[in-house]
Amino acid sequence: MSKIYRGVRLSTGAVVVAAALASASASAVVSIEVSSTFDVDADGWTFVDVPGVGNYTTILSGPLAVTYSANNGNPGGFISAKDPSNNTFFFTAPGKFLGDQSAMYGGLLKYDLKLDPATPQWTGDPDVVLISDSGVLVYDIGNEPGSSFSTRVVPWSEAGWRVGSLGGAQVSAGQFQNVIGNLGALMIAGEFVASTPGLDATFETASLDNVVLTPVPEPSIAMLMSLGVLGVIGAACRRKRPAPN
Ligand SMILES: [Ca+2]
Ligand SMILES: [Ca+2]
Ligand SMILES: [Ca+2]
Numbered sequence: 001m002s003k004i005y006r007g008v009r010l011s012t013g014a015v016v017v018a019a020a021l022a023s024a025s026a027s028a029v030v031s032i033e034v035s036s037t038f039d040v041d042a043d044g045w046t047f048v049d050v051p052g053v054g055n056y057t058t059i060l061s062g063p064l065a066v067t068y069s070a071n072n073g074n075p076g077g078f079i080s081a082k083d084p085s086n087n088t089f090f091f092t093a094p095g096k097f098l099g100d101q102s103a104m105y106g107g108l109l110k111y112d113l114k115l116d117p118a119t120p121q122w123t124g125d126p127d128v129v130l131i132s133d134s135g136v137l138v139y140d141i142g143n144e145p146g147s148s149f150s151t152r153v154v155p156w157s158e159a160g161w162r163v164g165s166l167g168g169a170q171v172s173a174g175q176f177q178n179v180i181g182n183l184g185a186l187m188i189a190g191e192f193v194a195s196t197p198g199l200d201a202t203f204e205t206a207s208l209d210n211v212v213l214t215p216v217p218e219p220s221i222a223m224l225m226s227l228g229v230l231g232v233i234g235a236a237c238r239r240k241r242p243a244p245n
Pocket of ligand 1: 037038039073074075076077078209210
């Protein structure tokens with residue numbers, strides 16, 4: 001009886017320790033995250049107009065100043081940019097998202113985006129463009145943002161990335177790591193609305209909030225925590241069973 005009781009006590013302690021470790025690990029992850037939530041200003045973000053459709057390095061105009069709004073973001077402040085031309089515009093990240101972002105490899109880039117108006121859709125350009133001395137990489141999420149904020153998620157690893165343009169070659173792990181090891185530009189598309197044939201060009205406004213570059217995908221953190229805690233609980237249950245005679 002005392003053995004069983006001691007087993008339960010030990011297990012309870014172990015659960016607490018496991019939970020604390022999981023929590024500490026999550027905190028460590030959070031501490032190296034880079035983010036812009038636009039609480040007080042535009043946080044160094046600008047936007048540029050480029051030719052698009054495979055040419056993301058020729059700046060036609062920019063860097064241009066985004067519009068900062070202190071309210072009605074998701075939540076709080078957010079930034080927006082109005083399509084300046086028939087070309088393709090991208091938000092451009094400040095320095096804290098650039099340089100060596102290798103520590104984030106395997107993680108995610110996430111952001112919230114909305115459009116006004118949201119149609120007719122333009123799908124000829126990627127959602128995210130990374131530019132470095134080692135090349136240009138592009139990623140297309142595959143669905144388009146709508147007229148209210150929705151979270152866009154992009155892997156911070158080679159899966160799904162293309163070299164140079166949407167029709168480019170698949171990106172290898174080495175290529176991706178080279179680019180994020182010395183990142184010169186991180187561009188998030190605002191251009192999602194085409195001109196309506198026969199009408200004037202449609203100049204949509206794109207709004208951006210909650211840009212986060214995180215080293216570990218959230219499901220992995222959740223899985224780590226649940227596996228760690230559930231594993232100890234499982235051990236506790238096993239200990240509670242009477243030993244065979
Ligand atoms: Ca915000
Ligand atoms: Ca445009
Ligand atoms: Ca447009």
